[in-house]
Amino acid sequence: MTLAKETKLDDSAGIYAKRTKQTEREKIGDMTFKEKVAYFNMYYLKKVIISVCIASILGYLIYQTVAPRPDELLNIAVVNDYFEQEKLNDFLSDLNTHFEVEPSKEKITFDYSYYISDEDMSQNSISSIQKISTYVSAKQIDVIISDEAYFKTLTEDGFLISLSDLLPADMYTELADKYYTGAIKDEDLKGNVSSGPQAPYGIYIDDSKIYKSSGTTIEKPILGVVSNSPNKENTIELIKYLLGLE
Numbered sequence: 178m179t180l181a182k183e184t185k186l187d188d189s190a191g192i193y194a195k196r197t198k199q200t201e202r203e204k205i206g207d208m209t210f211k212e213k214v215a216y217f218n219m220y221y222l223k224k225v226i227i228s229v230c231i232a233s234i235l236g237y238l239i240y241q242t243v244a245p246r247p248d249e250l251l252n253i254a255v256v257n258d259y260f261e262q263e264k265l266n267d268f269l270s271d272l273n274t275h276f277e278v279e280p281s282k283e284k285i286t287f288d289y290s291y292y293i294s295d296e297d298m299s300q301n302s303i304s305s306i307q308k309i310s311t312y313v314s315a316k317q318i319d320v321i322i323s324d325e326a327y328f329k330t331l332t333e334d335g336f337l338i339s340l341s342d343l344l345p346a347d348m349y350t351e352l353a354d355k356y357y358t359g360a361i362k363d364e365d366l367k368g369n370v371s372s373g374p375q376a377p378y379g380i381y382i383d384d385s386k387i388y389k390s391s392g393t394t395i396e397k398p399i400l401g402v403v404s405n406s407p408n409k410e411n412t413i414e415l416i417k418y419l420l421g422l423e
Contacts, residue, residue, distance in 0.1 A: 256323035261392030268391035332359035
């Protein structure tokens with residue numbers, strides 16, 4: 178029987194050599210420039226990009242939250258109208274001048290993106306109905322200007338305040354021949370429809386030289402004030418301005 182010979186490595190053998198682990202700084206320090214770039218791209222670039230993106234988003238959200246926002250003096254929604262852009266720009270500039278708007282602190286919104294037709298319930302019409310309903314509920318619209326067809330719907334749905342409850346007595350009397358009158362309709366659970374009393378819910382502005390200067394294409398535009406408008410005093414001033422009243 179042959180026995181295996183016991184062997185013993187010399188203490189100086191390589192496996193007994195003490196190995197020191199390099200630190201990250203030492204490892205990078207031993208690299209060439211190209212190796213450093215490759216190492217960074219492999220292990221750190223993705224993390225840096227993600228960190229920058231997160232920091233940018235957080236910074237934007239914080240800015241949006243704490244940055245002062247301009248006070249909205251008026252929010253005017255215009256339905257079913259189209260404008261010549263150059264004329265509209267001049268009109269809006271004059272409107273800002275009249276209200277002495279300080280752009281850094283105040284603003285007037287004039288949104289004419291709404292198109293609503295009972296005869297053509299396209300996606301555009303549906304989206305506009307949803308948008309205007311949402312903004313009215315959120316008290317983000319003060320004035321609505323539209324053609325007669327849609328203004329009738331606005332009145333019947335109870336969106337508007339009676340001008341007899343809004344305007345000063347002398348102004349209300351002076352504008353007596355310009356009112357659009359209508360009634361709010363109500364439907365009970367059985368489907369029975371009833372109408373409230375007739376009242377002046379709108380005012381025709383078709384003879385307003387100032388509004389015509391905007392390039393409007395509506396033949397007989399009507400202006401109404403939303404019942405929950407937060408800027409009712411400014412809506413009165415707007416009516417005065419458009420109709421040339423002092």
